[in-house]
Amino acid sequence: MRTKIQELRKEHRITQSELADALDVTRQTIISLENGKYKASLVLAHKIAQYFGTTIEEIFIFEEEENLC
Amino acid sequence: MRTKIQELRKEHRITQSELADALDVTRQTIISLENGKYKASLVLAHKIAQYFGTTIEEIFIFEEEENLC
DNA sequence: TAAATATGTAAAATGCACTTGACATGAAAT
DNA sequence: ATTTCATGTCAAGTGCATTTTACATATTTA
Secondary structure: OEEOHHHHHHHOOOOHHHHHHHHOOOHHHHHHHHOOOOOOEHHHHHHHHHHOOOOHHHHEEOOOOOOOO | OEEOHHHHHHHOOOOHHHHHHHHOOOHHHHHHHHOOOOOOEHHHHHHHHHHOOOOHHHHEEOOOOOOOO
16 A cells, blocks of 8 residues: 655655644654555544545555455 | 445445455354455455445545544 | 764564444334 | 355454654754
């Protein structure tokens, strides 16, 4: 699952720390989300979308994760 | 956080078991989501939205959870 | 060159999303 | 009356999202 978090953050010209503070999470969380270490919770995804004034589906790209074995 | 899962499921006239199978989760998961026992993960939320042909924000209502202490 | 800023890594701890399996209940159908 | 179907409860287990703290590195700035 790709995300546009880093892209949006840079457009808004803020640091990881600033974004973390705004969302009330740690800087580690932002780093891990941007680097694809894990996926955000639904609530955090919503907070991020709200912060950037867009929708969850705009930021989180759920492409073809149909691993149907 | 309120959700429209049960509402949508009933409109679609399917059982909890059928929805669980369609989403590839257990019936327990559907029960717990409908009864507000916990919140879906981002991926599951997306699957649910896809299944009902709508968006995450249409199904999951994030109302005023600004518990700023 | 040294200090500050931004990004990253590593590791241990906590809480919760989700599973599994077993059992309970009410309604509908036979 | 009893089988079936839909919904629910309970409890123990696994994995992962998030935190915390501490250290590393590159770039900018004084």
